[in-house]
Amino acid sequence: MHRPAVLLSAQGVVTSFTTPEGRELRVLDGVDLDLHEGEIVALLGRSGSGKSTLLRTLIGLLRPSQGEVRYHGRPVTGPEPGMAMVFQSFALFPWLTVQQNVELGLEAQGVPAQERRRRALAAIDLIGLDGFESAFPKELSGGMRQRVGFARALVTDPDVLCMDEPFSALDVLTAENLRSELLELWAERRIPTRAILIVTHNIEEAVLMADRILVLSADPGRFRAELRVGLPQPRDRQEPAFRELVERIYAVMTTPQPPAAPDTASDRTSLGFRLPKAPIAQLSGLIEEVASRPGAREDLPVLAGGMRLEIDDLFPLTDAAELLGLARVSHGDIVLLPPGLGFAEAETQVRKQLFAQYLLAHVPLIAHIRQVLDTRPSRRAPEERFLRELEDFMPEEDAGQVLETAIDWGRYAELFAYDYNSGVLSLDPPEDLD
Numbered sequence: 162m163h164r165p166a167v168l169l170s171a172q173g174v175v176t177s178f179t180t181p182e183g184r185e186l187r188v189l190d191g192v193d194l195d196l197h198e199g200e201i202v203a204l205l206g207r208s209g210s211g212k213s214t215l216l217r218t219l220i221g222l223l224r225p226s227q228g229e230v231r232y233h234g235r236p237v238t239g240p241e242p243g244m245a246m247v248f249q250s251f252a253l254f255p256w257l258t259v260q261q262n263v264e265l266g267l268e269a270q271g272v273p274a275q276e277r278r279r280r281a282l283a284a285i286d287l288i289g290l291d292g293f294e295s296a297f298p299k300e301l302s303g304g305m306r307q308r309v310g311f312a313r314a315l316v317t318d319p320d321v322l323c324m325d326e327p328f329s330a331l332d333v334l335t336a337e338n339l340r341s342e343l344l345e346l347w348a349e350r351r352i353p354t355r356a357i358l359i360v361t362h363n364i365e366e367a368v369l370m371a372d373r374i375l376v377l378s379a380d381p382g383r384f385r386a387e388l389r390v391g392l393p394q395p396r397d398r399q400e401p402a403f404r405e406l407v408e409r410i411y412a413v414m415t416t417p418q419p420p421a422a423p424d425t426a427s428d429r430t431s432l433g434f435r436l437p438k439a440p441i442a443q444l445s446g447l448i449e450e451v452a453s454r455p456g457a458r459e460d461l462p463v464l465a466g467g468m469r470l471e472i473d474d475l476f477p478l479t480d481a482a483e484l485l486g487l488a489r490v491s492h493g494d495i496v497l498l499p500p501g502l503g504f505a506e507a508e509t510q511v512r513k514q515l516f517a518q519y520l521l522a523h524v525p526l527i528a529h530i531r532q533v534l535d536t537r538p539s540r541r542a543p544e545e546r547f548l549r550e551l552e553d554f555m556p557e558e559d560a561g562q563v564l565e566t567a568i569d570w571g572r573y574a575e576l577f578a579y580d581y582n583s584g585v586l587s588l589d590p591p592e593d594l595d
């Protein structure tokens with residue numbers, strides 16, 4: 162049988178970042194991947210699992226610390242003209258017109274002006290932006306802007322097209338349109354692209370588009386599953402085979418992983434300082450929702466549908482529920498544990514007390530904040546104090562999000578107060594702050 166050629170491959174790719182404190186943050190830990198001619202591969206993974214890092218490593222924007230990436234068998238050492246990328250944020254230059262933004266990709270390759278112009282117009286036409294050549298990005302809707310993003314990638318005639326959550330900043334309908342148009346261009350071979358690699362956190366999107374789905378696990382990042390999608394295009398979300406595959410992927414993504422070997426355990430996991438982005442209002446909404454189901458148990462896809470949540474919004478909530486011992490998530494189901502049931506049934510004030518107990522028992526960071534405040538004579542501390550501590554272990558942005566969650570939870574449980582204006586945490590009620 163004819164074996165399709167491998168266009169892009171990764172072998173044993175390890176990509177690490179150095180934290181401001183000089184620690185190694187290993188994001189990808191030995192990733193192997195082959196992208197074959199003729200296939201669409203989707204990379205699924207939860208927020209922070211390293212999807213964008215992998216994509217950036219594959220197209221030569223990041224150098225792996227170990228392992229190798231090869232494009233047509235040649236080592237990738239920098240951006241390759243045959244690979245193009247579409248970004249979630251569109252990444253357009255606001256001071257350039259549509260036409261100029263599209264030409265940019267070609268300018269980098271040294272294509273003469275005349276030819277640039279011709280090819281840009283063709284790409285603009287292909288992607289349905291005809292008539293908008295001289296518009297500026299700010300004059301366009303989100304969907305139109307992402308069309309520019311696609312035109313800029315396609316104008317270079319890439320044989321490998323990489324996309325990092327290209328539809329996730331768009332509203333549902335716009336995303337659907339653009340997605341099917343791209344699939345049509347691909348199926349009708351109106352683009353020279355021979356393989357597509359799409360990063361997404363949306364399971365249905367992966368099943369709609371891909372021939373093969375790879376699930377990236379987090380901490381540290383490597384593949385935990387590969388699924389083939391044998392369904393004919395165009396695909397119907399309502400079809401039983403489609404639903405079944407979506408279920409299977411949910412199950413894979415929610416089945417506990419064996420703990421990493423001690424020598425690969427990163428600082429992030431061992432410190433227990435990482436908190437999912439799960440505001441208390443949404444977290445208690447989730448607990449109540451599950452409590453209302455028979456047996457306090459529900460299938461996650463059904464729950465996500467019922468709560469109108471995307472997977473990226475649901476997982477931090479279920480992670481938080483697990484972290485606090487409120488629920489157990491396994492094989493695509495969530496079931497409340499006695500503490501979760503107790504929380505769901507309690508009155509507001511009792512809820513707060515229960516929540517305080519769970520926090521102190523399961524969240525070292527919150528116990529730590531409380532202890533620092535308890536031992537200070539002023540019984541207060543600026544949030545920067547804790548931020549700096551967290552930044553020793555994670556990037557600044559993550560530290561901010563983690564502390565935000567800790568503050569949200571701690572305030573709700575009345576373990577401490579927080580003054581938004583001064584950024585001060587304290588054991589006094591907020592009105593005492595002068």
Ligand SMILES: Nc1ncnc2c1ncn2[C@@H]1O[C@H](COP(=O)(O)OP(=O)(O)OP(=O)(O)O)[C@@H](O)[C@H]1O
Nearest residue numbers: 178188206207208209210211212213214215556559
């Ligand atoms: N330049 C960097 N310096 C330090 N840490 C980084 C850097 N880029 C990413 N990270 C960290 O690496 C991890 C993986 O990030 P990455 O953006 O690849 O994840 P992702 O799967 O794309 O997440 P999302 O779904 O949120 O886009 C995160 O913990 C992130 O904070």
Ligand SMILES: [Mg+2]
Nearest residue numbers: 212213214325
């Ligand atoms: Mg990303």
